[in-house]
Amino acid sequence: GQNIDQPTEMTATEGAIVQINCTYQTSGFNGLFWYQQHAGEAPTFLSYNVLDGLEEKGRFSSFLSRSKGYSYLLLKELQMKDSASYLCAVRAHGSSNTGKLIFGQGTTLQVKP
Amino acid sequence: GAVVSQHPSWVICKSGTSVKIECRSLDFQATTMFWYRQFPKQSLMLMATSNEGSKATYEQGVEKDKFLINHASLTLSTLTVTSAHPEDSSFYICSASHRQEKASTNEKLFFGSGTQLSVL
Numbered sequence: 001g002q003n004i005d006q007p008t009e010m011t012a013t014e015g016a017i018v019q020i021n022c023t024y025q026t027s028g029f030n031g032l033f034w035y036q037q038h039a040g041e042a043p044t045f046l047s048y049n050v051l052d053g054l055e056e057k058g059r060f061s062s063f064l065s066r067s068k069g070y071s072y073l074l075l076k077e078l079q080m081k082d083s084a085s086y087l088c089a090v091r092a093h094g095s096s097n098t099g100k101l102i103f104g105q106g107t108t109l110q111v112k113p
Numbered sequence: 114g115a116v117v118s119q120h121p122s123w124v125i126c127k128s129g130t131s132v133k134i135e136c137r138s139l140d141f142q143a144t145t146m147f148w149y150r151q152f153p154k155q156s157l158m159l160m161a162t163s164n165e166g167s168k169a170t171y172e173q174g175v176e177k178d179k180f181l182i183n184h185a186s187l188t189l190s191t192l193t194v195t196s197a198h199p200e201d202s203s204f205y206i207c208s209a210s211h212r213q214e215k216a217s218t219n220e221k222l223f224f225g226s227g228t229q230l231s232v233l
Binding site (some may be wrong): 033041042045069074087097100101102103104105106108 | 119148149154155156158159162204206210222223224225226227229
């Protein structure tokens with residue numbers, strides 16, 4: 001079956017660095033996405049990994065290891081506005097269904113002053 | 114970036130009535146749209162895949178006669194919750210695929226703003 005695991009909650013301090021982990025077991029793999037979601041709002045795209053390694057985009061970086069079924073999202077220089085849920089999602093199918101994503105349960109990050 | 118518009122943002126209805134939610138891609142053509150539902154403090158659960166001009170593909174456990182999906186054009190998909198009951202109260206979100214020009218496999222999903230449905 002399809003399984004994506006990430007911690008339920010995390011707390012960090014403003015200005016610090018936090019790493020949110022995600023492990024997955026899916027039937028096939030065609031990319032991993034990270035989304036940010038504030039309460040009552042739609043998710044917004046943060047990053048995409050399909051090859052092993054680190055993708056950096058400003059204060060956000062995402063890492064992927066396909067052999068380990070593992071990814072993490074790294075947030076640097078945390079700001080209060082970074083308090084949100086972070087969703088790990090895997091695209092498990094090939095070109096016949098390219099947009100279908102399977103989401104983890106999300107990690108609620110609370111940034112404290 | 115691409116914009117997906119979803120209406121209404123919230124709706125309150127009586128038990129037994131039907132509610133229609135619209136999802137539009139405003140500046141791109143979306144051959145495929147997806148409908149998710151999300152309960153409080155839980156993640157998005159895919160309900161169905163909506164393909165323009167054809168029948169929707171429903172995930173296991175989702176009643177197709179209760180959640181009617183119509184994808185009549187390349188920019189519009191609708192979800193109708195028929196005979197709504199309190200247990201259907203949830204946050205419904207649509208998304209649309211936007212294929213990147215240079216990386217055919219890097220197909221982003223753009224989400225609508227979501228619809229909070231409350232059934233009394």
